[in-house]
Amino acid sequence: MADLVEITDPADPRLADYRDLRDVELRKNLESEHGLFLAEGEKVVRRALEAGFAARSFLMAPRWLDGLSDLLEQSDAPCYVVPEAMAEEVTGFHVHRGALASLHRRTLPTVDEVLAGARSVLVLEDVVDHTNVGAIFRCGAALGFDAVLLAPRCADPLYRRSVKVGMGAVFSMPWTRLPDWYGALETVAAAGFTTVALTLADDATEIEETVAGVDKVALVLGSEGHGLSARWEESAQRRAIIPMSAGIDSLNVAAATAVACYVAARR
Template structure:
């Protein structure tokens, strides 16, 4: 069972994993150095532990101990208990969902493992916004996609904001980074995937014209500002677009992926409802 440690000083060195959570560049440096990531909120902390991720420590206000008692019973990691005022002083914001956990980063998943049994995947090129990354994980998981591949410069899916927006989907959907991004299109073709580049450029087909009988499909989305690089957009098997009103030029990256995942989702035979 977790050791309960009551702390009354926000400068206690044992709390180093939780400092300055609003400073993105500092957090990325600290988390990389310590080999950890931060999960925020009761549901997200619970899903991280249930996914097998090993806690380094917990941080919470006294009133959250009872609701997470079953999680604390599964580990010997320390649980630091502070007043809500001290937690806000330490982290730089009000942790209104009550609890944080510092967890050890899992070993990277090999690309081959993500692709091995997948029928539908999302490929993200250089998305820099953690909110968009988290939202894409959530949509892909909800709509039956099997995994995610990312470019080397894509935002960290285990950054606190991405995890929070994904509601823990980053723990259940396998993902990997493709270090050799130039070779990535060929990697997908060799694995039997038809690549569909999501674009607002001319000459693309409407997404509802994509054939429904594609066995293995990779939906590719580019960065928030410039979209896909030319190699990915014009090297894909299909260039697809989401039809929209003429006075709107594009959708947010995460919204676009949600629409595309719905349209391109796998369609296994569904049992008939009683009486239908």
């Protein structure tokens, strides 16, 4: 069972994993160096542990102990119990969901391991907003997609904000990073997938028509600002567009993912 450790000093070094959670660059360095990530909220913490991620520690206000008592009974990691005001001082934001956990990262699987047995996958190029990455994972999981591949510069799916917005979908959805940006789509195609780029290109066809009859599909989505690079747009086997009206030509990448996943899942 987890040891319950009451802490009254916000500068206590045992709280280092939880410090300055709003500083993205600082967190990237700390989490990479120590091989950790943070889960926030009872549901997300529970899903992380149920998915088999090992806890380093927990940080909770007293009123949240009962709700997670069953998980704490199964863990050997310490649980730091702090007043809610102090939790906000340490983390830099109001921890309104009451519970945080620091967990060990795992070694990422290979692309071949992620694609094995998959029929529908998402491939992301330079999606750098953590909220969008989390929402994309949630859309993919909800609509029956099997895996996600990320280009090297995509935001971290295990960053706290990504995990929170995705409601822990990153724990159940197989994913990894593509080691080679330039030839990534050729690698996916060689694994038997039809690569379909979401784009405004002149030769793009409506998404329903583009994915009709496709067995194994890889939906390819680009960055928030400029969309797909010329390299990825040209190397995709097919190009698709979501029909728009009212003079609007595109959606936010997470919204576009939801629409494209829904259409592709019904193919």
